[in-house]
Amino acid sequence: MSPRALVLDGLWYSLCPSFTALSLGRSVYPKSKGRTSRTTLPSIAAASSPARRCYSTSGDNPEPQTEDAHEFRQNELHSNKHNSEPDAHGPGERTNTRNTRKPLSRTHKVQADLLKWTNDGLETRLQYVMDKKPNIRHITQILRLLIRDRHVQPNARHYKALILANTDNERGSPQLVRGLLEEMESSGITADSGTLHGALQVLAVHPDYLLRQEVLDKMRDRWLTLSPAGWHFVVAGLLRENQIELALEHVALMERKFIFVQNWLHSIIIYTLCDHGELDEVYKLMQARVEQGHDMTTPLWTHVLTMAGVHDHFPLAHYVWRRMVELGYMNPLLPVCNDVLRMAAKAGDTETAKSVVRYLVEGGMGLDHGQYSRVVETHAAAGDLAAAFETLCTMHETQIPLADSSTDCLLAYMIQSKVDRREVWQMLKRLKNEKRSLPIHCVRVVAQLCEHDAHSDPSVVDDGVGFYKELYTVCPEGADVQIYNTLIRMCRTARNRESGMFLVKEMASLGVIPNGGTFESIILMCLDAGNFRSAFLYFQDLIKREAALSAETQGEIRSICAGSVDEFAMRLQYHPYVRDDVRKLDEEVQQQREKEANEKGRHPIPPAVRRLRMSDDQRKEFNKERRKRKRRRLAIERNMKEGNELPRE
DSSP states (O other): OOOOOOOOOHHHHHHOTTOOHHHHSSOSSOOOTTOOOOSOOOOOOOOSSTTSOSOOOOOSSOOOOOHHHHHHHHHHHHHHHHOOSOOOSOTTSOOOTTOOSOOOOOSSOOOGGGGGSOHHHHHHHHHHHHHHOOOHHHHHHHHIIIIIISOOOOOHHHHHHHHHGGGOTTTOOHHHHHHHHHHHHHTTOOOOHHHHHHHHHHHHHSOOHHHHHHHHHHHHHTTOOOOHHHHHHHHHHHHHTTOHHHHHHHHHHHHHTTOOOOHHHHHHHHHHHHHTTOHHHHHHHHHHHHHTTOOOOHHHHHHHHHHHHHTTOHHHHHHHIIIIITTTSOOOOHHHHHHHHHHHHHHTOHHHHHHHHHHHHHTTOOOOHHHHHHHHHHHHHHTOHHHHHHHHHHHHHTTOOOOGGGGHHHHHHHHHHTOOHHHHHHHHHHHHHTTOOOOHHHHHHHHHHHHHHTTTOTTHHHHHHHHHHTHHHHOTTOOOHHHHHHHHHHHHHTTOHHHHHHHHHHHHHHTOOOOHHHHHHHHHHHHHTTOHHHHHHHHHHHHHTTOOOOHHHHHHHHHHHTTOOOHHHHHHHTOTTTOHHHHHHHHHHHHHHHHHHHHHHHSOOOHHHHHHTSOHHHHHHHHHHHHHHHHHHHHHHHHHHHHHHSOOO
C-alpha cells in the first residue's frame, strides 16, 4: 500500500492555481509563536527503509503523553538498536520467524485476539472503530500491529484514524493533531478532505482556534469544500471557545446554504446560550426550530424552562409551558412550577396561573399559602378583584391561614386604579350571598382603602362607619382590633372626633381589647382637638398596659405639645416615654443609684469623703448634676401622683 503519487499536470494547475509544487515543500501547519508543544506526538512514518521506523516522536520538549505513546517511543528506540538491515518482506506480509533479529520487547502487548486477524480484517476493524467511537487505545493497538509488526506502509487513512482517536475527551489533544499533520507533510502524504475534517472534529472537542484556522485555510487553498459535518464541527468548536456571536453567524450561514442543523449541535447552542443568560436568543431559536417542524429532547425543554425561571424570562417560560407541560409531554418539578407561577403573577397572566394551579392539583401536590398568594397577585395585576376575593375565600374555606400581607397587592391595585370603595363592598356582599365564607382580611382591606381616601375626601368617614355597621352581615365574627385601629385613624385623618369616639365606645362595649396602636390613635386625636388632659390620661393607660409608642408617634406628640403652655402638654412633652433623652437620663440615674447602693454595701464611703477626693471643678459639676437629677425626679413623682388623682372624662 504505497502512497498514491500526486501528478501535477496542466488540468491540476488550471483547477487549483494556488496549489503549486512549491507549497509541497513547506509546512502548512507551522507551530504558533509562543505556543511550544510540550507533548510527545506519536507519529506514523514510512516502513520502506530501516532508517525510517514506523513510529517516531517530534517536539521541542517531549513529555510522556499516554502509555501507548510512551510505548511507541520505547519500542522505537529498542528496535533501532537491533534493526540494521532493510526488511526483505513486502508490505502486508508477516515477518519471518527464522529471522536472526532479536524480537521487539513490548511494554504493553496488543490484544491477543487481534493477532489472529488478517491485514484486511484489521483495516476493516480500524474503519469500524473510526466510524463508531474513535478510541486512542484501540486505534493505536491496531496500527501497532499493522505498521510496526507487519510493516504495512502507512497511508492517509492510518493518519486519519490516529487523528480521529484524539476525539477522546480525556486523552485527546490538539497538539497531537498538529504533530500528525506536520508529519504527513514531511512524509509526502497529502491530507485529504476526510483527514482535515477529522482534525476539525477533534477541534470541536479540544478547541484550538489557531489550528482550526490553519486547517480551514488549507482546505480553501486546495479548493476543498467544507461538508455539512465540517460546518457542525466548526460551530461546535466556536461554542466551546465561547465565541457565541461568531458561532451564531456560522449557523445563519448554514441556513442560507440550506444545511440542516443537527439536533446535537442545536442542543449545544441552546445550553450555551442558557449558561450565558441569552434567553431572548434562546426564545427565537426554539420558536424557529418548532416552526420548521423539528423536535427537541425533553431534557432540553426542561432545562430551558428552569433557566427561564432563574432569569425571570416569562415569554420563554410561557412558551415552554404551553407547548410541553399543558400537552403532557413534560412534568416539571415543584420549584419550577413556583417560578412560573411567580412570573405569571408579575405579568398578570391568569391563564398561565390557572394552568399551573391545575397541574399542581392534578399532580396531587396541592397549594400552600405562598401559591395562593401568587394567584391573588395574578388576579390583582389583571384587574380582576372579584376573582382575587374569591381566591381569598377559597383559602379561608380550605383552612389556610392568611397573613396580614395577603391583601397588600389588592390595596395597591385599588389605590392605583382609584377603585370606588362602594363597589368593593358590594363585591363582598355578593360573595356572602353566594354562601362563600369571607375572611376578615377582605373587610380589613376595605377599611384600609377608606383610610387612604380620607386624606382627600373627609366624607369617606360616613362610608367607613356605614361599612362597619354592616360588617356583621358579611363577617359574623365581627371586627378585630386592626379594623378598629384603621377606622380610628381614618377618623383622625378626616378630623372627625365624634365618629372616632363612637368607634372607641364600640370597642369597649364589645370587649375588644385595644393595643398600643389604638391608644396612639386616640392620643393623637385628642391632641389634634386640643384636649391635652384626655390625651395625658390615655397616655397613662398606655403606660399601665406596658405598651410603647412608635418613633413616629413620639415625634408627633412632641411637635403638637411644643406650641402649648398647658400643664398636661408639658408633662407629655417631657415624659421619658416621649423623649429619649429624658429616658436615658433616668436610666443613668437608676444605674448610678444601684452603683452607689452596691458600693455602700461593700465599701461604705461617706459622701463628704468622696467630695474631698474630687477637684474643685469636679465637685461643682457633681453638685450641679445631683441637684438637676433631684429636681427631675421630684417632678416625675409629682406628675405620677397628680395623674392618678385626676378624674377621667
